Amino acid sequence: SSTSRGLGDVYKRQEKGLNHLKKIIAVLLSVILFLSLCPVVPAMAESVEDTHFISGDYVCIKNGDGTVSLLRYQGKEDKILIPNEIEGLRVTEILSNCFFMTSASSITIPNGVTEIGLAAFGDSSTLTSIAMPDSLTFISASAFYNCKNLKTIVFSKNLSYVGLNAFNNTAWYDSQPNGAVYISKVFYDYKGDMPKNTKLALKDGTVSISQQAFRDCINLAGITLPTSLKEIGSAAFSGCTGLKSIIIPEGVNKLESAVFQKCVNLENITIPDSVTDMQSPNLEDTKWFKNQKDTLVYAGRYAYRYNGSMPANTTIKLREDTIGLGTGVFSGCENLTGIVIPSGVTTITSSAFQGCTGLKECNFSKNVTEIQNEAFAGCESLSKTSPLEQVKTIGEGAFKRCTSLTSVVLPNVLISLGRESFYGCTSLESISLPDRLTSIEFGTFSFCSSLSKIEFPYAVRYISDYAFMGCSSLQAISFPEYLLDIGESAFNQCSALEQIKLPRDLQRIGANAFFDCKKLKNVLFPGDNTEIGDYAFGFYQAVSEYGDNYIEKDSDFFMSGKDGSAAQQYAQEHAIPFTVLDSTVISGDVDGNGEINTADVLMIQKHLSKIIELNEEQKAAADTDGNGKIEMNDVLQIQKFLAKIIDVL
Numbered sequence: 001s002s003t004s005r006g007l008g009d010v011y012k013r014q015e016k017g018l019n020h021l022k023k024i025i026a027v028l029l030s031v032i033l034f035l036s037l038c039p040v041v042p043a044m045a046e047s048v049e050d051t052h053f054i055s056g057d058y059v060c061i062k063n064g065d066g067t068v069s070l071l072r073y074q075g076k077e078d079k080i081l082i083p084n085e086i087e088g089l090r091v092t093e094i095l096s097n098c099f100f101m102t103s104a105s106s107i108t109i110p111n112g113v114t115e116i117g118l119a120a121f122g123d124s125s126t127l128t129s130i131a132m133p134d135s136l137t138f139i140s141a142s143a144f145y146n147c148k149n150l151k152t153i154v155f156s157k158n159l160s161y162v163g164l165n166a167f168n169n170t171a172w173y174d175s176q177p178n179g180a181v182y183i184s185k186v187f188y189d190y191k192g193d194m195p196k197n198t199k200l201a202l203k204d205g206t207v208s209i210s211q212q213a214f215r216d217c218i219n220l221a222g223i224t225l226p227t228s229l230k231e232i233g234s235a236a237f238s239g240c241t242g243l244k245s246i247i248i249p250e251g252v253n254k255l256e257s258a259v260f261q262k263c264v265n266l267e268n269i270t271i272p273d274s275v276t277d278m279q280s281p282n283l284e285d286t287k288w289f290k291n292q293k294d295t296l297v298y299a300g301r302y303a304y305r306y307n308g309s310m311p312a313n314t315t316i317k318l319r320e321d322t323i324g325l326g327t328g329v330f331s332g333c334e335n336l337t338g339i340v341i342p343s344g345v346t347t348i349t350s351s352a353f354q355g356c357t358g359l360k361e362c363n364f365s366k367n368v369t370e371i372q373n374e375a376f377a378g379c380e381s382l383s384k385t386s387p388l389e390q391v392k393t394i395g396e397g398a399f400k401r402c403t404s405l406t407s408v409v410l411p412n413v414l415i416s417l418g419r420e421s422f423y424g425c426t427s428l429e430s431i432s433l434p435d436r437l438t439s440i441e442f443g444t445f446s447f448c449s450s451l452s453k454i455e456f457p458y459a460v461r462y463i464s465d466y467a468f469m470g471c472s473s474l475q476a477i478s479f480p481e482y483l484l485d486i487g488e489s490a491f492n493q494c495s496a497l498e499q500i501k502l503p504r505d506l507q508r509i510g511a512n513a514f515f516d517c518k519k520l521k522n523v524l525f526p527g528d529n530t531e532i533g534d535y536a537f538g539f540y541q542a543v544s545e546y547g548d549n550y551i552e553k554d555s556d557f558f559m560s561g562k563d564g565s566a567a568q569q570y571a572q573e574h575a576i577p578f579t580v581l582d583s584t585v586i587s588g589d590v591d592g593n594g595e596i597n598t599a600d601v602l603m604i605q606k607h608l609s610k611i612i613e614l615n616e617e618q619k620a621a622a623d624t625d626g627n628g629k630i631e632m633n634d635v636l637q638i639q640k641f642l643a644k645i646i647d648v649l
Contacts, residue, residue: 051063052071053087055086055087056075056086057073057074057075057077058070058071058072058073058074058075058086059071059072059073059074060086060089061095062089063092063093066089066090067089067090067091067092067093068086068087068089068090068091068092069091069092069093069094069095070082070091070093070094070095070098071095071098072097072098073098073099073102076103077104078103078104078105078106079104079105079106079107080099080102080104080106080107080108081108081110082094082107082108082109082110082113083110084110084111084112084113090112091110091112091113092112092113092114092115093113093114093115093116093117094109094113094115094116094117094120095117095120096117096118096119096120096140097117097118097119097120097122098117098120098121099120099121099124100119100120100121100122100123100124101122101123101124102121102124102126102127103124103126104124104126104127105126105127105128105129106127106128106129106130106131107121107127107129107130107131108130108131109130109131109132109133109136110133111133111134111135112133112135113133113135113136114135114136114137114138115136115137115138115139115140116136116138116139116140116143117140117143118140118141118142118143118163119140119141119142119143119145120140120143121143121144121147122142122143122144122145122146122147123145123146123147124147124150125147125148125149126149127144127147127149127150128149128150128151128152128171129150129151129152129153130144130150130152130153130154131153131154132153132154132155132156133156134156134157134158135156135158136156136158136159137156137158137159137160137161138159138160138161139159139161139162139163139166140163140166141163141164141165141166141211142163142164142165142166143163143166143167144166144167144170145165145166145167145168145169145170146168146169146170147169147170148169148170148171149171150167150170150171150172151170151171151172151175152172153167153172155183155184156184157184157185158184158185159183159184159185159186160185160186160207160208160230160231161186161208161210161231161233162183162184162186162188162208162210163210163211164210164211164212164233166188166210167183167188168189173191176191177191178191178192178193179191179192180200180202182203182206185205185206185207185208185228186206186207186208186209186210187202187203187206187208187209187210187213188210188213189210189213190213190214190217194217194218194219194220195219196219197219197221197242198217198219198220198221198222199221199222199223199224200220200222200223200224201223201224201226202223202224202225202226202229203226204226204227204228205226205228206225206226206228206229207228207229207230207231208229208230208231208232208233209229209231209232209233209236210233210236211233211234211235211236211256212233212234212235212236212238213233213236214236214237214238214240215235215236215237215238215239216238216239216240217237217239217240217242218239218240218241218242219242220237220240220242220243221242221243221244222243222244222245223243223246224247225246225247225248225249225252226249227249227250227251228251229248229249229251229252230251230252230253230254231252231253231254231256232248232252232254232255232256232259233256233259234256234257234258234259234279235256235257235258235259235261236256236259237259237260237263238258238259238260238261238262238263238282239261239262239263240262240263240266241262241263241264241265242265243263243265243266244265244266244267244268245266245267245268245269246266246268246269246270247270248269248270248271248272248275249272250272250273250274251272251274252272252274252275253274253275253276253277254275254276254277254278254279255271255275255277255278255279255281256279256281257279257280257281257282258280258281258282259281259282260281260282260283260285260286261281261282261285262282262285263282263285263286264285264286264287265287266286266287266288267286267287267288267291268288269283269286269288269299271299271300271302272300273300273301273321274300275299275300275301275302276323276324277324278299278300278302278304278324278326279327280326280327281299283297283299283304283305284305284307289304289305289307290307292307293307293308294307294308294309294310295307295308296316296318296329298319298322299326301319301321301322301323301324301344302322302323302324302325302326303318303319303322303324303325303326303329304326304329305326305328305329306329306330306333310333310334310335310336311335312335313335313337313358314333314335314336314337314338315336315337315338315339315340316336316338316339316340317339317340318339318340318341318342318345319342320342320344321342321344322341322342322344322345323344323345324344324345324347324349325341325345325347325348325349325352326349326352327349327350327351327352328349328350328351328352328354329349329352329353330352330353330356331351331352331353331354331355331356332354332355332356333353333355333356334355334356334357334358335358336353336356336358336359337358337359337360337361337381338359338360338361338362338363339353339359339361339362339363340363341362341363341364341365341368342365343365343367344367345364345365345367345368346367346368346369346370347368347369347370347371347372348364348368348370348371348372348375348376349372349375350372350373350374350375350395351373351374351375351377352372352375352376353375353376353379354374354375354376354377354378354379355377355378355379356376356378356379356382357378357379357380357381358381359376359379359381359382360381360382360383360384360404361382361383361384361385362376362382362384362385362386363385363386364385364386365386366386366387366389366390367390368386368388368390368391369390369391369392369393370391370392370393370395371388371391371393371394371395371398372393372395372398373395373396373397373398373418374395374396374397374398374400375395375398375399376398376399376402377397377398377399377400377401377402378400378401378402379399379402380401380402380403380404381404382399382402382404382405383404383405383406384405387409387411388408388409388410388411388414389411389413390411390413391410391411391413391414392413392414392415392416393414393415393416393418394410394414394416394417394418394421395418395421396418396419396420396421397418397419397420397421397423398418398421398422399421399422399425400420400421400422400423400424400425401423401424401425402422402425403424403425403426403427404427405422405425405427405428406427406428406429406430406450407428407429407430407431408422408428408430408431408432409432410431410432410433410434410437411434412434412435412436413434413436414434414436414437415434415436415437417437417440417441417444418441418444419441419442419443419444419464420441420442420443420444420446421441421444422444422445422448423443423444423445423446423447423448424446424447424448425445425448426447426448426449426450427450428445428448428450428451429450429451429452430451430452430453431445431448431451431454432455433454433455433456433457433460434457435457435458435459436457436459437457437459437460438459438460438461438462439460439461439462439463439464440456440460440462440463440464440467440468441464441467442464442465442466442467442487443464443465443466443467443469444464444467444468445467445468445471446466446467446468446469446470446471447469447470447471448468448470448471449470449471449472449473450473451468451471451473451474452473452474452475452496453474453475453476454468454471454474454477455478456477456478456479456480456483457480458480458481458482459480460480460483461482461483461484461485462483462484462485462487463483463485463486463487463490464487464490465487465488465489465490465510466487466488466489466490466492467487467490467491468490468491468494469489469490469491469492469493469494470492470493470494471491471493471494472493472494472495472496473496474491474494474496474497475496475497475498475499476497476498476499476500476627477491477497477499477500477501478500478501478625479500479501479502479503479506480503481503481504481505481646481647481648482503482505483503483505483506484505484506484507484508485506485507485508485510486506486508486509486510486513487510487513488510488511488512488513488533489510489511489512489513489515490510490513491513491514491517492512492513492514492515492516492517493515493516493517494514494516494517495516495517495518495519496519497514497517497519497520498519498520498521498627499520499625499626499627499628500514500520500523500626500627501524501625501626501627502523502524502525502526502527502530502626503526503527503648504526504527504648505527506527506530507529507530507531508530508531508533509530509531509532509533509536509537510533510536511533511534511535511536512533512534512535512536513533513536513537514536514537515535515536515539515540515541516539516540516541517537517540518540518554520537520557521554521556521557521558522557522558522559522560522627522628523537523559523560523626524559524560524561524581524623524626524627524628525559525560525561525562525565525566525567526561526562526587526626527561527562527565527567528562528564528565528566529565529566530565530566530567531566532566532567532570535551536570537557537559537570537576538553538554538557538559538574538576539551539552539553539554539574540552540554553574553575553576557576557577558576558577558578558579559571559576559577559578559579560578560579560580560581560628561578561579561580561581562580562581563580568580581620585617585620585621586621587621587623587624587649588600588621588622588624588637588638588641588649589621590603590604590614590618590621590622591603591618592617592618592621596638596641596642596649597642598642600621600622600638601635601638601639601642603618603622604622604630604634604635604638605635607622607630608630608631608632608635614630622634624637624638624649625637637649
């Protein structure tokens with residue numbers, strides 16, 4: 001454990017550091033552009049985006065709580081006194097890479113700062129001293145890594161977390177004696193070679209054990225943990241092959257990933273009920289787990305993992321005090337047919353029921369707010385679950401290939417629907433999408449071959465690549481009016497699709513978006529500048545007499561739109577018939593008086609009753625759904641517009 005671990009190591013506990021990176025990625029390019037245009041930075045703040053500004057030597061982010069985070073320091077001071085306020089906003093965070101490779105020799109962090117991000121001060125060859133306030137509680141991985149001359153550090157007395165390699169390759173760390181290295185209330189590392197049969201007792205008052213603190217300490221034979229301990233970092237005891245017993249004290253609330261990875265001789269483990277956050281600590285590597293045969297193994301109040309063979313037609317009711325599920329808790333349990341999950345469980349964890357091919361029904365409470373990646377993937381017998389009333393997040397592939405699932409109602413609180421979440425649900429006939437959803441991700445409903453109808457929420461702006469590919473029962477689509485992008489192959493192989501209505505402000509239709517939609521014979525393009533990718537419309541896959549696949553143009557397909565539009569250019573490039581619409585035609589204004597009212601409704605109704613015959617311009621205005629036909633649905637669209645249910649025809 002004494003060897004400095006390189007930056008290339010896998011960081012299992014970097015969520016906050018990585019979140020800092022996510023905060024800045026969205027604006028990084030705009031910040032760089034802004035800075036390149038402003039070689040001399042004025043003292044007054046200048047707006048980069050709504051929440052990003054520059055003040056003096058600092059690029060800052062305004063937080064929603066009225067505080068500010070430091071994104072980047074661009075000054076050249078030798079001794080830096082970070083201000084506790086910028087433009088009246090209290091400084092609370094120093095984000096990832098903010099002072100990376102700084103040329104300063106000393107830095108003082110003000111009171112009020114609570115977090116330091118990933119590699120925030122890393123790789124500085126000049127930094128020799130740093131002073132931290134007692135408000136600081138969290139230091140991310142590699143925060144001061146490779147600051148080789150950093151020897152004087154005033155630590156916060158209230159640190160509760162110090163990330164992997166945060167102080168490795170510093171003069172301060174090199175000067176520490178071999179053995180246990182503490183930073184404030186954190187056990188940071190065991191330095192040097194550990195003697196055989198070592199038994200340790202951590203200091204009273206220790207609140208956390210850092211990531212990989214005892215990694216590969218094969219001579220660790222026993223350890224006593226204090227009652228003050230709250231958190232054990234990822235891989236903290238990984239590879240401690242000499243460890244046979246451990247008692248985790250009451251009060252510990254978090255066990256991170258791989259805590260006991262490769263602890264092959266660990267046969268006695270006590271995990272308290274206080275643990276409320278368990279992130280796959282690799283208990284299955286231990287003798288403790290392996291000695292519990294053919295049963296559901298509990299770790300504290302967590303249903304951790306089913307070990308061994310499960311009898312046929314098994315239904316399990318979890319203990320009423322269960323508060324969590326281990327990752328992959330029932331993964332591959334083909335004989336599990338039913339499960340009852342109590343109200344204390346709020347997350348269906350990744351792969352929890354993956355490959356449970358016999359699972360027909362899953363009952364859980366309305367307290368569940370998250371269904372993680374591949375939670376029910378491959379549950380081919382699953383026909384129903386409890387209502388997803390409070391679920392806010394559904395992960396990637398969560399219900400992938402649940403081939404017996406026929407309908408799903410997604411709640412309005414849902415804000416994230418992961419990639420391929422319902423991929424290959426071949427029996428899924430209907431899906432209700434929530435109002436707050438803004439995008440349909442990659443392959444979300446690919447090959448849902450029974451899905452015949454989809455209604456998009458008003459808020460949807462993006463339909464990603466392959467989102468509905470192979471939905472061979474889908475017949476008609478009305479896209480939301482503010483949709484901006486339809487991805488590549490989004491509706492490829494939707495062989496039953498006959499009509500679509502494209503919105504006026506659509507910016508892009510990806511390549512092959514409607515390829516092989518053989519029943520789609522005409523499309524109206526209301527916009528001017530919609531970018532259309534190769535083979536997006538009017539082409540299908542044919543098979544030669546020798547069995548070879550090739551691309552064939554549909555001779556019956558035609559397009560209509562504005563003169564000089566991108567749609568007309570696409571039609572010309574592919575020799576597709578194109579009808580130019582009168583640019584003065586207003587959708588819904590059938591009588592051409594410049595207004596949309598009940599008179600227009602009456603004209604369409606008279607036309608449908610064959611009392612009058614509309615001319616071509618009137619027909620174009622009456623065709624409000626853009627399907628090339630005059631029908632009662634066109635009347636309904638105008639009525640919705642007049643009732644202000646929709647904003648645009």
